[in-house]
Amino acid sequence: AQTVTQSQPEMSVQEAETVTLSCTYDTSESNYYLFWYKQPPSRQMILVIRQEAYKQQNATENRFSVNFQKAAKSFSLKISDSQLGDTAMYFCAFMKGYNFNKFYFGSGTKLNVKP
Amino acid sequence: SQTIHQWPATLVQPVGSPLSLECTVEGTSNPNLYWYRQAAGRGLQLLFYSVGIGQISSEVPQNLSASRPQDRQFILSSKKLLLSDSGFYLCAWSVAGDLNTEAFFGQGTRLTVV
Numbered sequence: 001a002q003t004v005t006q007s008q009p010e011m012s013v014q015e016a017e018t019v020t021l022s023c024t025y026d027t028s029e030s031n032y033y034l035f036w037y038k039q040p041p042s043r044q045m046i047l048v049i050r051q052e053a054y055k056q057q058n059a060t061e062n063r064f065s066v067n068f069q070k071a072a073k074s075f076s077l078k079i080s081d082s083q084l085g086d087t088a089m090y091f092c093a094f095m096k097g098y099n100f101n102k103f104y105f106g107s108g109t110k111l112n113v114k115p
Numbered sequence: 116s117q118t119i120h121q122w123p124a125t126l127v128q129p130v131g132s133p134l135s136l137e138c139t140v141e142g143t144s145n146p147n148l149y150w151y152r153q154a155a156g157r158g159l160q161l162l163f164y165s166v167g168i169g170q171i172s173s174e175v176p177q178n179l180s181a182s183r184p185q186d187r188q189f190i191l192s193s194k195k196l197l198l199s200d201s202g203f204y205l206c207a208w209s210v211a212g213d214l215n216t217e218a219f220f221g222q223g224t225r226l227t228v229v
């Protein structure tokens with residue numbers, strides 16, 4: 001079974017600063033996909049960024065980037081120039097790279113961006 | 116474009132009563148469908164997933180069941196609710212057979228069992 005671990009239940013960051021959220025996962029698969037989802041107070045789940053395990057280059061989406069360390073099974077999310085609207089729960093997720101797409105999620109990190 | 120509808124948004128039910136949560140997807144065919152539960156302070160736990168009509172797989176033993184009577188309809192049910200069934204339930208879908216897909220989520224249902 002695949003497990004996803006987020007060891008930081010809650011974090012705070014000042015507006016305009018940078019914050020990194022951690023995620024580790026456990027799998028025996030060689031081909032898989034990793035995701036970061038954001039859940040704002042509205043509770044609507046929104047995809048932030050995704051990473052294919054076969055790609056060595058770290059994914060980037062505007063102020064959001066990842067540090068993917070395949071050997072260490074680590075997938076951290078860096079948010080630059082934090083904004084008040086970034087306040088949310090952030091979930092790391094894993095999907096196998098074949099057959100049926102099952103998504104496994106971590107326990108989440110609550111991020112508070114302070115003005 | 117594809118959309119996912121989940122209802123009701125909020126539900127308060129007494130212990131021992133039945134449950135039916137419904138989810139429908141529009142604008143796509145043969146989606147993979149999922150039910151997740153988010154308990155307070157915890158992550159998303161995969162409850163059920165489905166690859167087609169009548170095909171349901173359960174991830175964890177529980178008091179709940181799921182059905183897929185139509186291609187784009189997914190229903191979460193219980194015959195008798197327990198207090199421990201309280202939580203936030205999310206329906207999601209993804210594109211079958213597409214490794215570039217993501218999980219697309221509904222708005223969720225907050226269930227309180229009293």
